[in-house]
Amino acid sequence: MSVVELSEDEAEELAESLCGIVSDYPMDDPRVTLQGCADRLAAGPGGPERDGLVIILNATAWYAASGRIGASEVLQDMAAALGAALATLDPDACDGGHPHVDSASWDLGSAVSVGAQLLTEKGRRLYDPDEHELPLEAWRCPKALAALATEAVEALSDRLRKMRGEGITDGLDERYVAPDGRVDVPLLARTAHAKWQNPDASPAAGLWAAHRIVSGTADTPEDRLGLLLSLALCVSAWYDGLVDPYLPAMEAAIATIDLTPGETDCPHGDTPHPWSTTQHRDRLSAVTALFGPKAPSAEWFALWSCPRNLSDLADECLTSFKNWRTMRMCD
Numbered sequence: 001m002s003v004v005e006l007s008e009d010e011a012e013e014l015a016e017s018l019c020g021i022v023s024d025y026p027m028d029d030p031r032v033t034l035q036g037c038a039d040r041l042a043a044g045p046g047g048p049e050r051d052g053l054v055i056i057l058n059a060t061a062w063y064a065a066s067g068r069i070g071a072s073e074v075l076q077d078m079a080a081a082l083g084a085a086l087a088t089l090d091p092d093a094c095d096g097g098h099p100h101v102d103s104a105s106w107d108l109g110s111a112v113s114v115g116a117q118l119l120t121e122k123g124r125r126l127y128d129p130d131e132h133e134l135p136l137e138a139w140r141c142p143k144a145l146a147a148l149a150t151e152a153v154e155a156l157s158d159r160l161r162k163m164r165g166e167g168i169t170d171g172l173d174e175r176y177v178a179p180d181g182r183v184d185v186p187l188l189a190r191t192a193h194a195k196w197q198n199p200d201a202s203p204a205a206g207l208w209a210a211h212r213i214v215s216g217t218a219d220t221p222e223d224r225l226g227l228l229l230s231l232a233l234c235v236s237a238w239y240d241g242l243v244d245p246y247l248p249a250m251e252a253a254i255a256t257i258d259l260t261p262g263e264t265d266c267p268h269g270d271t272p273h274p275w276s277t278t279q280h281r282d283r284l285s286a287v288t289a290l291f292g293p294k295a296p297s298a299e300w301f302a303l304w305s306c307p308r309n310l311s312d313l314a315d316e317c318l319t320s321f322k323n324w325r326t327m328r329m330c331d
């Protein structure tokens with residue numbers, strides 16, 4: 001596939017979009033911009049645009065790998081295109097007789113601007129070494145570019161491994177299931193809720209709960225309630241959103257709740273149900289008390305387990321998931 005060279009205006013427009021991304025204020029959808037760059041590089045990994053695109057994709061890899069983008073396809077395509085470009089770069093072709101651009105010290109805005117400038121023949125011709133205090137070959141040396149491509153592939157692959165959920169719930173059965181086979185709900189709920197104190201264990205606990213809910217592992221109705229409440233505590237703690245692998249697993253778990261409980265099924269009449277009437281800040285203590293050593297009354301437990309209570313909980317989670325999908329650019 002041949003790539004049609006960008007016009008000067010298009011290259012300038014791309015530079016502006018990329019500057020918005022690296023300053024964390026994207027003007028338009030960053031997925032479209034980054035996908036476009038990945039596609040161009042994939043179409044001509046050893047072509048005239050290679051050098052500029054490797055610089056661009058390195059400078060934007062931190063953004064793509066930061067969790068701001070929940071759609072893994074963009075990251076996959078960026079990594080694959082960089083890998084293809086890497087195969088065309090021979091680091092040994094460098095005699096070391098010139099400076100090399102270095103991502104540890106460059107200014108991201110300048111890097112993407114130079115990257116976009118190098119996409120056109122005219123831009124390459126008009127490169128001004130004084131403006132960037134580096135000769136053109138510092139940006140175009142295969143050794144420097146191979147290092148940039150490798151670095152970006154590693155960052156993107158690391159994020160993709162996380163998004164596949166590798167290793168996240170390893171060992172958690174031992175942690176959250178007591179020797180008698182019952183779920184340790186207070187520990188699970190506290191961990192799932194503790195976003196600030198434990199930003200890794202909190203979503204891992206939510207993910208573990210979600211998997212256990214979906215798998216229908218022989219849990220008692222009490223344990224299932226404890227899993228759902230812990231999951232919902234996790235969801236409300238992460239108001240700024242979670243992406244793969246958390247979001248789809250949590251959506252699947254909440255989908256096991258009946259969203260249309262018949263009014264006649266509920267014996268509580270006008271009694272308010274506790275999930276929606278408990279203040280956010282009081283929910284964790286309400287849940288740990290429910291599963292604490294002092295067993296609550298059967299009536300109280302029935303009120304928490306009531307399908308109407310659970311459908312309130314599910315509604316709230318579904319609203320969060322919808323917001324997460326928008327905030328974290330998942331679809």
Ligand SMILES: [Zn+2]
Pocket residue numbers: 094095096097098099100141142143144
């Ligand atoms: Zn060199």
Ligand SMILES: [Zn+2]
Pocket residue numbers: 266267268269273303306307308309
């Ligand atoms: Zn009820």
